[in-house]
Amino acid sequence: MEKLPETPEQMVTKVRVAIRRIGQGITLVAIFFLIRELYEQSGEIRNWRPTIAQFFLMSVLALAYAAALLILAFNWLTILSALIKDPLPKGPVLLSYTSTQIAKYIPGNFLHFVGRHAYLKNTGLSHKPIATASIYEIISLPVAAIIAICLAIPFVDSGRVGSWERADRTAIAGLIVVALTVVLAVIWYQCNTRAWKSASIVISRATGFMLFQGLVFSALLYAVSGSFVVLAIPVAIMSWLVGFVTIGAPGGIGVREALLINMLDSASANENVLIAALLFRVITTVGEIVLYAFGNVFLAKPNSRGE
Template sequence: MKKALKIIGNVVMVAALAFVIKKLFDMDISISQFRDGKVLAALVICLVIQTVIIICSCYPWLVFTRSLSGRKIPYSAAMPVYTQSNLYKYLPGNVFQYVGRNQLAADMDISHVDVACATVLDVLFCVFWTAVISVGLLGSRISGLISKYWFSLLIDGAAAIAIVAFIIFIISLKFKEKFKAYISRYSKAFAKENRPMLLRGVFYYLIQNIVSAVMYFLCLWLIVPQADLSDLIALTGAFMFAWIIGFVTPGAPGGIGIREGVMLFVCGDNFSDRIVLFVLVMRIGSVIADVAAFLIGKIYAGKKANSKQPSAVRK
């Protein structure tokens, strides 16, 4: 079974890399856009920080997985799975990056339900803290965005809640005893003595979003020098808020087209050309960072595997 899953995982990984290449070609990148030293600097900043963020973002998911499974899963086992599954977001459907994380369940012989529930918690807190930071940065301008997108957010949010509630209802009926057992076990994960570890996972995304906001602000300052301080702060919040809209909107993986729209709505047409360039640079940096994190995960996993082999075997 594990061998079959590994083969499937490799096939999906190759397909994901093919879609990554396709995405880069679809961006219609012009080399002339990067002759400006500031634009190139923004790309490098985005690439480096995003790579670090992706590698570190395994941590909260791992914390939730440890808490729900009751197992001390090493970071060395989770990080390569996380960075590889992160590439699957380029596959059509925009859900395979979450399904791919369940490879950890097969690798560590833990319940797939534990890993899936940990992924749900991971996504919920990621969205929550992104919303908190973006609203704080947008200030009074958030009211205009909410009035424009409230219906879409309401419908998509209600649909997501209804789907999750329906799935839980069906599972609770069909697997009543197992469902009760999981609820009982998960309640222990939220016990007082386990809360400090859970809180580390919960608040990780607050720190990550602060780092991301600083990165976006700095890149905006480099690419859109015409904007004043208040505009730069608002544009940073708009870029982050647009991620939420793109995340919950079906058919818009990565918020393609949405980020430009939200940012232009916030600042008008004052810096339209530079904003489009900024979004392009962030996308290019993000895609390359995803690939870089994947390669680092592969190298890391290979070194860990070699270190576990007896010296005689390595010779």
Template sequence: MLKRIYRLLGLMIGLAAMIAFMGYAVKTLTIADITHYLTGPALAAILMAALLYATIIPVSAWAWKSMLADIGCPHSWHELSMIMGVTQMAKYLPGNVGQHIGRAAMSMTRGISIQPFLLTVFSETLLALLAALMIGTAGAFFSQAGLASFTSAHQTIFIPVLAGLLIIVLLLYRPLAPRLLRRFAPAYDSSSLAGLLPHSITLLKALVAYCLNYVTIGIGIFLIAMVLLPEAKHDFMLLLASFSLAWVAGFFTPGAPAGLGVREVIMLGMLSASYPGSSALLIIVAFRLATILGDSFCFLVAYAALIFSRRTAYSS
């Protein structure tokens, strides 16, 4: 009952955010504005940002491969990249469950049983959220607005405190994960899962990979901002923080396909102070286009690899 209420509430919030953002975009941006910024360099920047965004699939597949190998379920990086790439587009379906269902189905057909899949994807989700919070918090702190609000003493202790919290989280993960699994996946016996969870070193490597994903995406946003608004003063750390923290908000709004609307509203709120008028909106709309292109590119490449692997298996 509570899950249904949560999903319904998430759907309502997602729809409200989507409608609000689209209404604001239509009201703020005119056809003349779009035509003015629709230049060759702008399209090239969006394409480059899309390619940077697309790197999250091979990087995340490497992290997944490491975790699977650590619990005795080795699979090739190529195969896991293909699974993640093919199922990537399903996140645009309402409810945000199609991607996980498709990924589970493809994984099981390729010899990844439900327990290793559940363990590693559960770890992946928690680590991706932790990485987003870390990068988002650090980006907000080290942005021009953030640094202006703190003394040098506060700046000096920030990194050690953040590193200490990270170490504590990684140390507590293995003893606490069975309880979390019991809460979110009660159908599976979590009492014997502690010994099957990835080790702390593997989790740390995966966390670094997910952090790299957010930084790479931030570089893409920064590139878009520089090309669209060459005369503006850009704050890379603020742009990085806006997406990372908006991703967390979109994750906790299950009704919004790929966080559509929710993430844009959060990013708009964070960027509006530094980018007046329609400038922030231009960056956000261009970046959303880049993510759609990046997901499409990953899907096409992965699907082509899937077709090739099937033909190879059939011919042999």
């Protein structure tokens, strides 16, 4: 019996499965590398004892990171508001973000989008604007990360990344052009003044968040090593970006840490980068838990829903 040709839906499903498997493979390799580094640096890690000042700094950074995540929650509100003409209740929209963001740690790295969609569907919003808003958010975050990297790199000591040759400047200019092209393409698709304003606000906020995220990691590395490494800022953003686009890596676990260690091996001692990378993961996770608690305590109140 002759085998029937595959339908487009079956082909798409196979591609999705293949991409997910590749992402899972990358994650496993990254986690293996991280475990190996932990084993090799186990002595230094066991000997490291955080001071009271370092504990205080980490607590402040975790709270500050939670506050910074609210910027992305307001971006979600801005994107939805640009797509839906009717006024939106701010409380439920923001709560749909704060209460589901932590779901990115569930294997698959996409369930926070699914949870957000389901939450807003229950409030009466239709499928199309929610799905479109999710696509725009997924596009805006990598674009903002690329812009933030391009903004941070010129401040890096040339000795850390090599001399500034013409090719380097051209590559950075190319990254900026690509990022801006994507932004303009999204805006052009909407093709109205409201979309221009909303897109500029969303990208500006997200870029600020990315730069802040890089500063958080550089502050941790400074606290551990005693020296401030500017290169840590763009590297932290780049590691977030790679973790974000790696399908199957829940929250970029393993991928982000492996990149931080590899890309900063010449800028700081491996054990310092490893400790800072692990602390960075703890702080961002705690920040997301704080965001979740904040949303459920304050945004879930009837008088904060804006209804």
